[in-house]
Amino acid sequence: MEGFEVRVSNTKKGKGLFATKQFNEGDVILSEEPLVSCQFAWNAAYRYLACDHCMRPLETPEQNVRRLSAKPDIVLPHSNCFETDLLNITSCNQCGILYCSEECKDVSYEKYHRVLCYIQSETQHPANVLLETWKQIHYPPETANIMLLVRILAYIQQHSDPESAAATIKQFCHRTVNEDAELVHKLLGDEFSSQISTLREMTANVISGEYIQEFLTPEGFCSLMALVGTNGQGIGTSPLALWVNSVSNLTMSDDEKQQLHMFIDKLYQYVEEESGQFLNTEGSGLFLLQSACNHSCAPNAESSFPYGNHRIELKAIKTIMPGEEIYISYLDECALQRSRHSRQKELAENYLFVCWCERCVAASSEPDCSSEEEMSEEEEDADD
Template structure:
């Protein structure tokens, strides 16, 4: 697979694919942008009132509404309302199930790709606690509390895409291109979604998913081995997505040409709002979910990456950007861990990567620290492993 200035290649059986530059990229230069094959908001994130388009995850709150809710300041007023990009007048809802979209275009795209099947499946009292899809989602939530890294509802949309697609072989082939190892036999490690503590829950989850979603085209996804494989696909390949009406407003305001006194006032206001948000919601600032991206999934990890994933449009469109100069024929690597995790010890990084992504990292940084003691960083916590984080 070749793009403008890069190429996806098979490296070897263990690493699989990789992305390589065909030209020089300067620091800060965009390498590519990409829409997801499919994406979905996290279950708890939606439960807690983070309002996002059901198709592209664009915020449905205005920047002011978003800031009021997260800062716990119902009377907060933001200046420069023209810098808010949420268009409330464009928001539409499905007349049958009530899910909301940022625009009629997003609603139509959703309907044509996957929503028709899901909407039909949930048309009989979708809010009822006894509905199979509701019970499936609730069961997943009880297995995976925040910070979330995956959602079973992404599988629901994958099944729907297969069901609605006229070329089922093509869409199944697309999903088949994603890594789906439940275990790495060479390293004797298994994905953390499939650990021993989840054995009984996974069997229950599989039966519930089969009852709610199973159809002939994807019957192999609901065998015991097939279900573990599909969970591994979601957990390993799911790229974290974060969108925020307030952060987009901040970016737009920061681009304004303002007198020095006005700039100081607005900067102080922004700092104060972020401080208030920290007190109320901590680090949970964004509409959060995950998506499957064909190109991004081919990018390998490095603890000293030369590229970064961003979501500059505050929707599910991903941008891969160089964080330093990249030479022709150099592999383009991202970090699967957040900045904080990258500063931890080699042992802590390896622990997170083996649990979430089933490999032992051998990047230049890890090799240079090979003689470091196998000790966990003081601030390391298993619960901090939150997968492919995003940079807003």
């Protein structure tokens, strides 16, 4: 593993990812595929066609924007600057699930699909019953998917060394029983006690076996749910975004660029009016290396999905010297701009830790929150 290593962090957060060489701004630190990934349930229900394994969209940018905007006559200029390879789409011979290529179909079958192959239209199949129950519990916008948990169990069950696979998954489970319960409560809401029991029983109907039984006990299942909720890395893929990136790099006059940017702005306006938050093909995955990155409110790296599938790329956003810990932000850009108090509140609620990064330590003398944030928090408390 050139350039980085996973070892114990000095910040009382367990393990961390550390640089073993210098990375400059823009350098790729690592590129990694997940152990497993899965499209969100509601995302799939809203007809976001994607490869069942790697989440690559199975439509062209033009098809994508026409569907999202409900405007079937939209024509994208320079459509040839971004080629979408849809010629290799294939399906499982047994269940008909779609893949972007034979390679994805084969990898999926070898990793987890062999024990999860079922006809999607069979509404009473245990997997479909579980999925529908999950959708009623976890309305959009989704942050996790019960099927990612099921695929983790299938990954262990199908592995050539199930004990080793189970040990790999356990690396992500490092909280106390009470902390796990608190995280799952946050994930499922006030009815979580009854809901998690229902989900556990339904999951056991979908998959069971010698090496995964410990994950199907009440305590083990709660731990796995907490793992999915906190270590599941959000994945977003979009043919439209990839086309926008490609066309923006074309050589053209200033007038042409201005016309193009106006056209793109209009496209996103149409899409937002029709589809709202359902802009990308979205899901989550479990990444072995990237998940070792701890949080900082002044991160030195960020993750992205530049390949149009579930492969993640971690890039340096400032110079990182050998021996330095590599940090990402668990908060989105908007939350990062808020006060220390607001950042720490969100991290404590969603990840159960108090942040003592350099930025938070330096800001310890700041006011707890701005008047705008106070108003926002009062509104949230009123809603609760």
